[in-house]
Amino acid sequence: MSTLHAVVMAGGSGTRFWPASRAARPKQFLPLTDGKPMVQATIDRLAGLCGEDQVWVVAGKKLAKPLTKLLPSLPKERLLLEPEARDTAPCIALAAATIAARDPAATMVVLPADHVIAPVDAFQAMLRAGAAIAQDGETLVTFGIAPTFPATGYGYVECGEALTGQTGAFTVRRFREKPDRATAEGFLQAGSFLWNSGIFVWRVGAILAAMRAADPELGAAADAMLAAAQKGEKTALQRAFLKAPKRSIDYAVMEKAAKVAVVRAPIRWDDVGSFPALGAVAAPDADGNVVVAANGASCLPLQSGGNVVYADGARTVALFGVSDLVVVAVDDAVLVCPKDRAQDLKALVEHVRASGRTDLL
């Protein structure tokens, strides 16, 4: 098998973890996994699967400084900076081109930096199985999670035929974007739909070829990136990136590619999309309170249940007689909202912006 490289996509921004997350401290920086920043946990989860020197991180250039601080052992040349956020397709093109310039035969795993995944051995086994399928140099492999509820917040992959000689691997009938509730319930009942995990593996040549075939504009930008990377021309690489269209890899490539396989991932997986999802990160107490407390923080609940608490730093969050709230306490901000409003935090963040408090964003 060709050398395995891992690309950690750490460029995500977002508002659903405000005020814990900020522009310069997005969700993947938060210590949501074993008290470690998620991006660090994502890298640690690769130990033994690929060499340390084959781990790459991609993020927007605005995150260069905080990421360098967060990941001091990551050499500068393996921190790939996007001049601006352009969704996943240009990000993956940048990584594929850069790796291909160094190792044209490389196999490349793509991992979002902000997912909670366990156990590690099953995760690595699934990546190895996917990488084996990808050795044909053509197949793009995605990983699907068996749905446990009719989620409307995830994309789905519909499995086709089982791949011969492979357990839990299928052709892909089609990708489905976030469905409505009824559709999601149908998917759950059908049994042939998996959540699209956003994790992929392929040979770098395969993804570059698929880009050319499925999205010529993206393919041309990727080829320009490859040429720049081969010559070691950083400015040209950035310029080429900016020629890539702002599209997701699913929409630009996966949905149109000729040879796509999906591997059923036997892991616990959560993309921790909002504060209430912290239940996937920390076990609730006897009263159903989920507490994520880092860097000396603690929580003292009394006669309180079903709350989600995120606290960072030397502070204690005391809850008394409250239920089903999200309470977030960091150095310069506190948030209190009902759990069922935590999906709408964007409105609050807009209110913060409209109030002129960009210092809090």
Next chain:
Amino acid sequence: MSTLHAVVMAGGSGTRFWPASRAARPKQFLPLTDGKPMVQATIDRLAGLCGEDQVWVVAGKKLAKPLTKLLPSLPKERLLLEPEARDTAPCIALAAATIAARDPAATMVVLPADHVIAPVDAFQAMLRAGAAIAQDGETLVTFGIAPTFPATGYGYVECGEALTGQTGAFTVRRFREKPDRATAEGFLQAGSFLWNSGIFVWRVGAILAAMRAADPELGAAADAMLAAAQKGEKTALQRAFLKAPKRSIDYAVMEKAAKVAVVRAPIRWDDVGSFPALGAVAAPDADGNVVVAANGASCLPLQSGGNVVYADGARTVALFGVSDLVVVAVDDAVLVCPKDRAQDLKALVEHVRASGRTDLL
């Protein structure tokens, strides 16, 4: 009229403002009045009524350091320290004895340090009226607030006959401790009951004589304090204090004294007994949120109403879709509880203690 001295009782402790208040930072230290610590606001409210050199502060010796820091311009000799908390009677005896040793003819106003009072001119006028009544050297004058609702958390004073030649001044029929709801409603309807404000004025000789007459144990301790103060013997003064029984001035003296008058106080008054009472301190916003934010703190409520927020320091409290909560945010702690549980904060404080977190008390 004899020289007017003012005694600010700053010894109160309590749990109803936890985590804003702590053992070394009780309620009267909190910036609940115009962003000033309440004890400072209490002193400032005396400007023009009595000379700066006639202002005394009494508190437990544990508060000596924080009070000295809070009130740097108060000379050490006018900060009277109680060796232990013994309720108001010994506290007032200590002050009366100390002042009498210096100025036997003094008139003495007694003021709790943790009340919200306005306007200042009406407040000073009422104290002057009371002081005039006290000039007979016998009458103990208390101040009563016209009740606006059937409060069960305050003591009451029942007015007797109007004093001749005095507007709004009455003999006292009796003192009534905190009533039950039905009794309180009766008091409100009767019209002759006033809330006991805990503010007094008398000649020092009058209160010392009343102590001897009403409570010989207290009177003997007060006399021992007087003798020690006259000789300038600090250790003897402290020892004498410890001979005084732990009783309130109402119970020990006022309810039994021969000559007591009550002056109807034409002021807005609130003892700010708990977080929901902060409505007496800060005007609510259009959605009924009451915000007390000091030292750079702020609040950003969205789709939230009827909440009470206390924030201190460089932090923002964001509320999103919540109602009728108390949210407190200080450096090392955050509290969230429903407004209607804020009276029971003692239970939470006990929970904090039982959890071994005495560092937070």
